[in-house]
Amino acid sequence: MMAPEPVISCKSVWKLFGPNADHYFSTLRGAPSFQSIREAGYIAAVRDVTLDIPRGEMLVIMGLSGSGKSTLVRCLSRLIDITGGEVHVDGQDIGALKEKELIELRRSKMGMVFQSFGLLPHRTVLENVAFPLEMRGQDRHTRRARALEVIELVGLAGREDYFPRELSGGQQQRVGIARSLAIEPDIWFLDEPFSALDPLIRREMQDEFLRLQGLLGKTIVFITHDFDEALRLADRIAIMKDGAVEQCDRPDRIVMNPATEYVAKFTHEIDKARVVRASALMQPVNGTALTGEAIGSHQTIHDLARLVINDPREAFPVAGKDGALLGVLRRQEAIDVLLGDHA
């Protein structure tokens, strides 16, 4: 299911903060720990991260504050120059780009949404959304037409002439989203876009975001510290701690098979039934006798709870979207997920 050529590819990316960090980095050998680097007076914000992001994937980078997730996304967009390693975007090493080429890349391919919106206070909604187009030097008329189109898309039609401070937080973030989409980027970075919003609005914005993604199908790097949000949105989740990626995998696999103690602690409180889909739990048919109606492979165990408890069958056939038989879901295993481990 992976595209052959990843859109973004990082190879052992490092970012150290501290005096003369480049020189210090060149003296490092092997795999120094976060602690040992810290004792030397440096902060390892990103530590040996290797990731490939295929086209059209939504990768959620998740971690507590200070885990380096925001720094990592800034390394991917080269808002920050990395200390070591390489970042390739569409096959180009962005570390080697000249300032002009980098600006060109951002003007044509990248969009970014910020936690506190990063709107320009002296510009109207329309002017904010048209800002990247203005930077590209497009004429006023095209700018306006395109900006109105995106404003409509994010559901802010009629508010073009408002100033950011006249809008609610959710609306301001819609402006931020519209602005990041104005140039029709291939790659969309979202740095904790909904963290500054209150829970009800956050939920609404997540739905809105899923709708947009369904419409546009972009390659997305999404940052959050909220595990529920990550589970809701992600194709894959990368969990970061002390600058390093602890585990990068599909949400259900992370929940079912946490790679490290740290990841396990995160997943501990999660209601697994809401995350795990039939496809993750099913086993090969191997000649099991199957009867009755098949269940959809993309349904979560939580969706299936009533069926699993009321239906007397010991095993359910699992079918893909096209109706083809994919595997078998054992009732006992589904119940274990629902009720927690028997231990």
Next chain:
Amino acid sequence: MSTAAINLPPMGGGLTRTRVARILLIIGLVLIISKTMLPGGLIRPPEWLVWPFADWINAAFRFMRDDLGLIHVTRAFADGVEWLLDVTANLLYGKSRWPNIGPIPWTVIAASAAVIGYALNGWRLALLSGGTFCWIAIMGQWTWSMETLSVIVVAAPFSILMGLLTGIAAWRSALFEKLLNPILNVAQSMPHFAYMIPVVVFIGVGPKAGAVVTIIFSVPPMIRMTLLGLKKVSDEVIESGKMCGATRLQLLWSVRIPTARTDILVGVNQVIMQCLAMVVLASFIGMPGLGQKLLQLLQALKIGRSVEIGITIVLLAVMLDRCSKAWAMRQPQHFAKGTPWFVRHRLALIWAALTLALLGLAQVFPLLDQISRRQALSAAAPLDAMVDWFIVIVDPVTTWLRWFLIVWVLIPLRDAFLFAPFSAVLVLIAAAAWAIGGLRSAAICVAFFAFIAMSGWWDRAMITVYTVTVSVAIATAIGFPLGIWGSRKESRAQRVLLACDTLQTFPSFIYLIPVVMLFGVNDVAVVGAVVLFAAVPLIRYTIEGLRGVPHEMVEAAEMSGATYGQTMRKVRLPLALPTIMVGVNQSVMFSLFMVIIAAFIGTQDLGQEMQRALSSSDVGKGLVLGTAVAFMGLLVDHLVQTWGAKRRALLGL
């Protein structure tokens, strides 16, 4: 008094630091007591210690002026400024220069001011700005006021542009900022007169010199605010600009500067207020206008007329301050969809209509065009009568006060300050600085005062120190209780703060009017003016400090059963003290400025020497004196800042 309330943990190495300070204190006291036995070199700076700074500076200036030919550059610049001044002078009060279309009728200017006021902040500001110009015209002060305003109109844009560009340069280059910072520190604590002397040397006297000195004097705050504003722009806004594909230049002009708009406009506000303060004082170098008139009237003791001029200056100050502040604080607002153009541009249309109508009316009714001195009203006669009547009533009090202050306070204290051997003063300063900031502070502070000793103006400097000390002490005695009183109720606090704000916009010169009126021309009047001027920041910061105490702490104290007095003494004052000390700091700075300005009503301190340097165009002497005054201010500033930072850290504020 405050340390009693909070048990401070002993500071690192605190014991040795206090011990050093104590030893220094004892040495200082011994030096004073044993003065008669000391060698002369310890009593007053010996000759070998007095370096001819003034001659060096003069030589350097002569070199720059004559050998480098800098004078041609400055003269050319000044001529450019003069041309602009002439244009505004023609427009505002009809001086016969190009473009020869002025003067604009006063009604048009008043109406324009009112429309601008309305656009910025509604009816009240419209009334204030329109009313100010009506008052000026009706009181027959049009020409003087416009002379003053025309300088501001020319000088402020220059300062703003220069400040903006320098600020941007300082923001871009950390090295430049590092170099600039100490220069700005000294520049902002130099008294006004120190700026005038070099300008007189390079440009001469008269309106263009006044304008140039105004430009130079008002640049520093603009640099500071530009730098501050640019630094404050949040990282996310800049990152969002970068991700939108902005180049460096686009980032600066379309993202950074507009986002820093409020801070930059606060800088503009400060520039305008500094311009006004300077242009009034520039009368000393032949700048015509309100300042010159006020100076003449004060020297002739024509109180009624000076009060009239004073009111004009105050009105102008308040108007300019409120308008530029309103501009800074103004937030953009959108029009509802489908608003027709004449509604969007309603104010511009009203302004155009008013201007046309008034231009027409002024042709028919000359009074709407210009009001000559003879047609003008004057409140001087009744004002003089009232003042005379008032003075007769208070005279016994003021006479007694004058006598008491001079005989029992001022003269003994002055003698005490002059009695102290200079070595003792240096040691005592070292003791205080050591107690507050250790060796580094002591070195800095002694260096500041050593310069004063080496400048050769020790006695004069001590008189300045004495005037400032006495004035700040009296100002504290008045301002501190007033501040506590003011902070008791929120509504009262706001009213007092507004009053302080307004008083702070007045050019310092204004404060001389009431004291000259009450005490005549002598030492007491000087101290009085300084006290008035210095009490304002004290009141203000006392209130702000007390208001800034976290509510939970006050509530915790109240729930512990503390009375109002106990809460005040044990919780609020100690916590507010760092902020109050900022007020003391400002109060010292203001006093220094005021003491120097007050020199022309008769003092024997540095200010008087400064005036002499001004009248003989002695750059070296002027700059040495100015630097001496600046160093006094910087010494206090250093001590208060160091102490405040430590205190805040200790209190976790």
